[in-house]
Amino acid sequence: MSNLVSAISVIIVCVGVAGLILKRNLLMKLLSLNIVNTATILFFVLVVYSPGDRAPIGTPGAGIQFADPLPQALVLTSIVINFGVLALSLLFTMVLVKRYHTLDLRKIEKFVKREFEEEGS
Amino acid sequence: MISCRSTFGDIMRKYFISFKTLYVIGLIVVFGAFTIVGLFVGGGAGASRIGRDYLANGLEFPNISNAVFGVYGIYRFYDTLFELLIFSTAVLGITIFSDLEVGSSSGSGGTVESHVVTTSASFLYPVIVIFGLYLAFSAHLGPGGGFAGGVIGGTGILLLALARGAEETGRKFREDSMKRIEYFVLFLALLIAVLGAFFSTKVYGDGAGLAVINIVNISIATKVFIGTWAILHFFVKHRGEV
Numbered sequence: 609m610s611n612l613v614s615a616i617s618v619i620i621v622c623v624g625v626a627g628l629i630l631k632r633n634l635l636m637k638l639l640s641l642n643i644v645n646t647a648t649i650l651f652f653v654l655v656v657y658s659p660g661d662r663a664p665i666g667t668p669g670a671g672i673q674f675a676d677p678l679p680q681a682l683v684l685t686s687i688v689i690n691f692g693v694l695a696l697s698l699l700f701t702m703v704l705v706k707r708y709h710t711l712d713l714r715k716i717e718k719f720v721k722r723e724f725e726e727e728g729s
Numbered sequence: 730m731i732s733c734r735s736t737f738g739d740i741m742r743k744y745f746i747s748f749k750t751l752y753v754i755g756l757i758v759v760f761g762a763f764t765i766v767g768l769f770v771g772g773g774a775g776a777s778r779i780g781r782d783y784l785a786n787g788l789e790f791p792n793i794s795n796a797v798f799g800v801y802g803i804y805r806f807y808d809t810l811f812e813l814l815i816f817s818t819a820v821l822g823i824t825i826f827s828d829l830e831v832g833s834s835s836g837s838g839g840t841v842e843s844h845v846v847t848t849s850a851s852f853l854y855p856v857i858v859i860f861g862l863y864l865a866f867s868a869h870l871g872p873g874g875g876f877a878g879g880v881i882g883g884t885g886i887l888l889l890a891l892a893r894g895a896e897e898t899g900r901k902f903r904e905d906s907m908k909r910i911e912y913f914v915l916f917l918a919l920l921i922a923v924l925g926a927f928f929s930t931k932v933y934g935d936g937a938g939l940a941v942i943n944i945v946n947i948s949i950a951t952k953v954f955i956g957t958w959a960i961l962h963f964f965v966k967h968r969g970e971v
Contacts, residue, residue, distance in 0.1 A: 615765045622761040629753050664796035665871055674796065681801035684876050685812045688953065692819030695960040699823050702967070 614654045620647035634701050634711045638694060645690040652679040652686070792939050793869045802869070802945050803933055806922045813918060813952050817911060820956040824904060827963050842892050850892030857885030865950035866943060875946045879953025887961045895965045902958060911955045914948045921945055 624647060627640030656676040664674040705711060708719050793799050801809050858881075865878030890898040921941060925932045932941055 611769055614768055618761055618764045618768070622757045626754060626757050629757075630750055663872070666794050677796040677800045678805075680797045681805060681808075684801060684874070685808060688812060688876055689815055691960075692816045692956070695964075696819045696822050699826055699963070703826065 614651055617647045617651040617654060620644075620650070632713045634704065634713060634716075637713075638697055638701070641697075642690070642694065645686065649683055649686060652683050655679055790933050790938065792933070792942055795869055795871060798869045798874060798942075798946075801874075802942065803925065803929065806925060806945070809949065810918055810922050813915060813949065816956050817915060817952065820911075820959045823960055823963055824908075827967070847892045850888050854885045854889045857888065858882050861885065861950070861954070865946050868946045869942050875949025876953050878946075879950040880957050882950070882954040883957030883961060886958050887965065890962060890965050895962060899962055899966070902962075904959070907955050907959065911952060914951045914955075917944065918948045918952070921948075 621644055624640045624642075624644035627643065628637055631637050631640060656679045658673075658675075661673050661675040664677045664680075701711070704716060708716050710716060790799070790803070793803070861878040861880075861882035863878075864873035864881065865875050868874040868878070886898065886902065921932070921944065925941075932938065
């Protein structure tokens, strides 16, 4: 059962990567990045999930098994870094939109190419 | 004269799929299939119990009863340290670029919130900040931690900023003094990480270990609090602008 659900998290990662490559809208790209991160967190959760485990707080008594604490600490890292990366890339998106007035990546590339040619001539 | 023969590419173009798209989707499907097969062949995700060793040793220190804190606060503190460095790099980029590119004008300076919002915000934000501090201080005993506490504190200040205006709240929590505190806290965390790597039982174990653990928690919480506040303050200040 756990294998099946982890397979779903892999599929979600694939969907996110496809959106990251194929979408031309910058905001859609950032949303896809977020989907990848969320699927990674789901995978971390499923790696340690086993029914009946307790949270690893206190001393383990007889017959009580604790959940694995390592992925929980890694998920904390993942969430905070995703927050920072998302905020920074949203700022860069704001800068680009303010300069070129579009979110379409192909149009932005065209504008940038034209600017380079104007500088060269 | 229009040719009646339609190539494969024409058909694809008609349905808005180019060869490049097909190629990328194919690559991703192959990658996903290999990963899923690897999951099933390699014993599966549920079989791996990576942190068993940490769990056995995490309760070795008498001051700590939360094994998750034992992992991110002691055994893998370098991990947390580099995470804090990445976070502060993101915050640094945001503060630099917000001054350079986007400008410091406030897009919604004239909006006045209703009395209900301002009163309830000034009533609620001390409670929220104290709750964040509680989570940060009790991270080694129970659920919570520096990250959660810092984010809760930052969003509590954000509530204040939304109610009273971002400019006024920004004046109260000035960026230059915040930055000084941030770097001091980073230095403190680095010091504890280096000391703890060599003398872990002495640094974390004795009666003084409780103070060190609290300093670790509070430094993480302060770092995350300042970063969250800087990021959210930027986005509140420039909302509705572009």
